[in-house]
Amino acid sequence: MKKAALLLTSLFALTSVLTACQPSDSKITDPRVGNVRTNNKKNQKNDQQRAPGFFALAAFTVEKEVEAIQMARVALGVDDATASGFTVSETREDGSVELVANKKAAAYDGNFGTYTSVDKKKYVVSAKAAGDISNEIVKVQGNDLRQYTSNVANYDVVQVFEKNYSVTVESLEADTLQISLETEAGINQRNVKFPDNKSWYVHNLNIVLTVDRESLRTNNVKVLKATHEISWKLNNGRKNSVKTAGENHVVSVADGCYSLTGDSVILTDKTKKVLSYKNSQAEVVGSSFKTVAGQCGSRPTVDLSRLLVY
Numbered sequence: 489m490k491k492a493a494l495l496l497t498s499l500f501a502l503t504s505v506l507t508a509c510q511p512s513d514s515k516i517t518d519p520r521v522g523n524v525r526t527n528n529k530k531n532q533k534n535d536q537q538r539a540p541g542f543f544a545l546a547a548f549t550v551e552k553e554v555e556a557i558q559m560a561r562v563a564l565g566v567d568d569a570t571a572s573g574f575t576v577s578e579t580r581e582d583g584s585v586e587l588v589a590n591k592k593a594a595a596y597d598g599n600f601g602t603y604t605s606v607d608k609k610k611y612v613v614s615a616k617a618a619g620d621i622s623n624e625i626v627k628v629q630g631n632d633l634r635q636y637t638s639n640v641a642n643y644d645v646v647q648v649f650e651k652n653y654s655v656t657v658e659s660l661e662a663d664t665l666q667i668s669l670e671t672e673a674g675i676n677q678r679n680v681k682f683p684d685n686k687s688w689y690v691h692n693l694n695i696v697l698t699v700d701r702e703s704l705r706t707n708n709v710k711v712l713k714a715t716h717e718i719s720w721k722l723n724n725g726r727k728n729s730v731k732t733a734g735e736n737h738v739v740s741v742a743d744g745c746y747s748l749t750g751d752s753v754i755l756t757d758k759t760k761k762v763l764s765y766k767n768s769q770a771e772v773v774g775s776s777f778k779t780v781a782g783q784c785g786s787r788p789t790v791d792l793s794r795l796l797v798y
Contacts, residue, residue, distance in 0.1 A: 539677060539687040539689070540646075540675065540677065540795040540796075541777075541798050542730050542754075542756070542757070543754075543763070543772045543775065543777040543797075544777070544794055544795050544796075544797055544798065545691075545718050545730045545795070546716075546718075546730050546732050546752075546754050546763050546772070547763060547770040547772075547777075547779060547794045547797075548718070548790070548792070548794055548795055549693060549695070549716045549717070549718040549730065549732065550714075550716050550732055550734075550748070550752050550763060550765065550770075551748065551765075551768070551770070551789075551790050551791065551794070552669055552671075552693060552695055552716070552790055553669075553695055553697060553711065553714055553716065553737065553739070553748065554739055554746045554747075554748050554768075554789055554790065555655075555669065555789050555790050556655050556667050556668075556669040556695055556697060557667065557697070557699070557704075557709050557711070557739045557746065558746055558789055559611075559628045559655040559669075560626065560628075560655060560657045560665075560667050560699075560704065561704065561705075561709075561741075562613075562628075563613050563626040563627075563628050563655075563657065564626060564657065564704070564705075566704065566705050580612075582614070583614070584612050584613060584614035585612070585613050585614075586610065586611070586612050586613075587610065587611045587612075587613060588609070588610045588611075589607050589608070589609040589610070589611075594785075594786045595640065595786070596782030596783050596786035596787045597780075597782055597783065598639075598779070598780060598782050598787075598791070598793040599778075599779055599780055599793065599796075599797050600639055600641070600642065600644075600793075600796065600797075601639055601640060601641040601642065602639070602640040602641065603637055603638065603639055603640065603782065603793045604637070604638055604640060605635065605636065605637040605638075605787075605788045605791075605792065606635070606636045607634065607635050607636075607788070608632075608633075608634040608635075609630060609632075609633040609634065609635075610630060610631075610632055610633070611628050611629065611630045611633075612628070612629045612630070613626070613627075613628050613629075614626070614627050614629075625656070625657065625658050625659070626656070626657040627654060627655070627656050627657075628654065628655040628656075629653060629654045630650065630651075630653040630654075631651045631652065631653065632651065633648075633649070633650035633651070633653055633671075634647070634648070634649050634650075635647070635648045635788065635790075635792060637788070637791075637792035637793055638680075639793070639796065642679070643679050643680035643681050644677075644678075644679055644796050645676075645677070645678050645679065645680060646675065646676070646677045646792045646793070646795045646796055647675070647676040647677075648673050648674070648675055648676075648792060649673065649674040649676070650671045650672065650673045650674075651671075651672050652670070652671060652672045653669075653670070653671040653672075654668075654669070654670050654671070655667065655668070655669050656668045659701075660698065662701075663700065663701050663702070664698055664699065664700060664701055664712065665698075665699045665701050665704060666696065666697065666698060666699070667696075667697040667699055668694075668695065668696050668697070669693065669694075669695040670692075670693065670694050670695075671692075671693050672690060672691070672692055672693075673690070673691045673692075673693055674688065674689070674690045674691070675687075675688070675689055675691055675795065676688045677795065677796070689720045689721075689722075690720060690721075691718050691719065691720040692718070692719050692720070693716075693717070693718050694716075694717045695714070695715070695716045695717075696714070696715050697711050697713070697714050698711070698712045698713040698714075699711055699712065700712060707740060707741045707742060708738050708739075708740055708741075709738065709739040709740075709741070710736070710737075710738060711734075711736070711737035711738070711739060711750070712735065712736065713733075713734075713735050714732075714733065714734045714735070714737055714750075714752065715731075715732070715733045716731070716732045716733070716752070717729060717730070717731045717732075718730050729756060730754065730756050731754075731755040731756045732752040732753060732754050732755060732763060733752060733753055733755055734750055734751055734752030734753065735750075736750060737749065737750030737752075737765075738750060740767075742784070743784070743785065744785070745784035745785050746768075746789055747767045747768040747781070747784065748765045748767075748768050749765055749766050749767060750764075750765055751763070751764045751765070752765075754772070759774075761773060761774055761775060762774075767781065768781035768784075768787075768791075769781045770794060777797065777798075778797075779791075779793075779794045779797050
């Protein structure tokens with residue numbers, strides 16, 4: 489109990505670490521049911537731009553690696569995040585803590601101008617110590633997580649609705665931890681000016697990281713091995729997926745902002761192209777896909793504007 493309490497006590501000091509660039513307001517509405525793609529023949533080009541491409545989905549999924557690291561550090565009390573917008577809404581009988589994020593981020597610059605982003609997220613954080621304090625097992629769960637990002641100039645909008653969300657931290661060897669993220673994410677893309685041009689698909693994400701234990705408590709977290717998969721069903725029932733894998737990534741932490749550097753091979757690409765992140769700027773080598781990173785401290789931890797790059 490003492491060991492678990494040490495972990496959970498730290499949660500009352502959360503800061504911008506979890507929402508280091510994340511936000512929220514009542515504009516986020518409930519998603520559609522099922523997978524939907526609506527075509528408007530008069531604006532077919534606009535419609536085609538609504539659904540994210542494989543490279544964009546790969547960039548989104550790999551950046552979720554950063555979120556997994558962030559959630560693990562928060563749950564383990566590594567980051568003192570006293571300036572966060574989080575509210576501890578409930579402490580349960582089992583010792584778990586319920587956290588609510590309801591915040592709007594500052595506008596930030598991306599590939600196609602200025603973006604705004606909002607968050608509505610609620611998490612339950614629990615910890616169970618296994619043996620020594622160095623072998624703690626931590627779990628973060630959520631079932632109603634909403635993020636909304638829009639382009640101020642061209643009215644492009646992307647919304648992500650997540651349920652069955654979990655981040656788990658487990659001890660592997662004496663010097664390594666396994667951090668896993670699983671979630672079911674509905675991704676809705678549309679343009680405010682062309683309401684019939686939109687897409688809605690439910691995606692399943694699965695990310696598994698092998699992390700250097702000691703580095704998780706430093707400003708340069710070493711991800712020794714990473715695998716990422718995002719899968720979804722098309723309207724015809726066929727399953728699509730994007731799989732990536734990488735080694736020796738570094739997640740840097742500075743002033744509550746997280747940045748990723750490292751390469752991942754896109755395993756589902758016929759030519760096995762490389763998705764390269766450098767200080768959270770993402771590029772698929774040998775292609776035209778490239779995304780800039782918004783200003784640290786303003787952009788969301790997972791920048792949904794990448795889903796609007798084709």
